[in-house]
Amino acid sequence: MPRKIPLIIDPRRDPMVDDGDRVRFCSTCAFSGVCIEAGYDKSALAELHVLVEHVGPFRAGEHVFRAHDPFKAIYAVRAGMVKTVSVDPDGKEQVLGFYVPGEVIGLSGIYPEHYPCNAVALETSHFCRFSFPAISSLATRMPGLQQQLFRLLSKELGMTAMLAGDNTAEARMAAFLVDLSERFAQRGFSGTLLRMSMSRIDIGNYLRLAAETVSRLLTRMRDQGLIRIEGRQLEIIDSDGLRKLARNAIDR
Amino acid sequence: MPRKIPLIIDPRRDPMVDDGDRVRFCSTCAFSGVCIEAGYDKSALAELHVLVEHVGPFRAGEHVFRAHDPFKAIYAVRAGMVKTVSVDPDGKEQVLGFYVPGEVIGLSGIYPEHYPCNAVALETSHFCRFSFPAISSLATRMPGLQQQLFRLLSKELGMTAMLAGDNTAEARMAAFLVDLSERFAQRGFSGTLLRMSMSRIDIGNYLRLAAETVSRLLTRMRDQGLIRIEGRQLEIIDSDGLRKLARNAIDR
DNA sequence: CGAGCTCTTGACACCAATCAATCCGGGTGG
């Protein structure tokens, strides 16, 4: 019988999921979907438990994994926030994404067998670490788990779409805020009151904008009554207005 | 004993892979990697054979699958060229990628269980169609196949990186040409003499540039002696020069 | 042979980057 994994973080934000005696993973493991399928099979559950490892805390600026490290595991964010950053030979950095609790990072390392990017904590963060060889071998015996891994990978593919579009700076910014808000809401956080732990520089890099432009856009949105912003604390006031801005793209 | 699948296309470009009596799929199936692992297990090979279907020809402009269609299969390009295009509610189109023989499309439909984009043939094209439920259930019994599917998905994730960067129009264009050239070469085609079957508009949409800018960039590269270009026929003359341009990005 | 495209080339406008100055918050040390 798998034991309860002790909680590291605030139980109100990250309660144990304990459905009778079926699912016994922390809610992050469950939300990430990696474990959820195992809840109905005791022996598989036990096997999964062995390969999950709770790691952290990582303080702001610390690396969870680095580019070129051999690919060994995927990580689900339990608490905090991370960015993934690719660095090309000339040393130029490109922020690939920001990840909130419940989301999974590291998947893009499967094919090259090395992580293609750095993962850097933006604030104090905790993770569930899943050894990939173990989980992938387990997946061959658990169709539901394999399915879930496919879904995670496919989902990640879809996430890059937002960034792909050629829109105005304002539209990209609005889309970014809406997207972040929705992802927070999906994980049980407030969808209107967000802590943006990343710097303006990071946001700009991610959205292909100068940090100054990010700043200007945020103040403009504040002046228009769409958001309230104080430092890195953001409140979304007019969500529909933001969505409307996000759709104000260039016609092609 | 699995029978030989009849060839639809030029055998010089797409020979059967026939290693004694082990691998017996068309080279596209093999190159795509979906089948390669089965070659060492006769019964699995037979199973795979059943779920592969050669479809085509699709003429330029015809859809292989459409956005919102239920996700049923993935497709490996056998011959020709395809683009994938997402369409947002307002009808704006965004070209997500171009695919050359041996590459696989449709993977991003796994999670939403519907294709998130249209796949449109850019010239007369043929495909290997793999029923996904069948291949994924087979994967639970074939660790190598599952591995390969993970790799394909992960690879696709990496491909979006090029487009992510915030570079000058020239750098993106150069990177695009180099990338296309390498992918052609990887599949056994010439890496210097490419047929660009997509329109300037498609290229522009993909690279987030106006079609006019694409045109201007190509003529400039021609004037600089980097490429020779006549309509949609492209010859790369100075590959190193192109690579150098591609790295001329904005410092961050 | 004309219709309707894609493609090219030019002139101009505009958005966002750059440069620069200032302000703010947090940490450090005297």
Place this chain on the structure above:
DNA sequence: CCACCCGGATTGATTGGTGTCAAGAGCTCG
């Protein structure tokens, strides 16, 4: 406790790269 410093954030002035508009050439297809 305060002064100082430093990186991040804001705000302003200016520049330049690309988009847009427009006109014409070339191509394919019916």
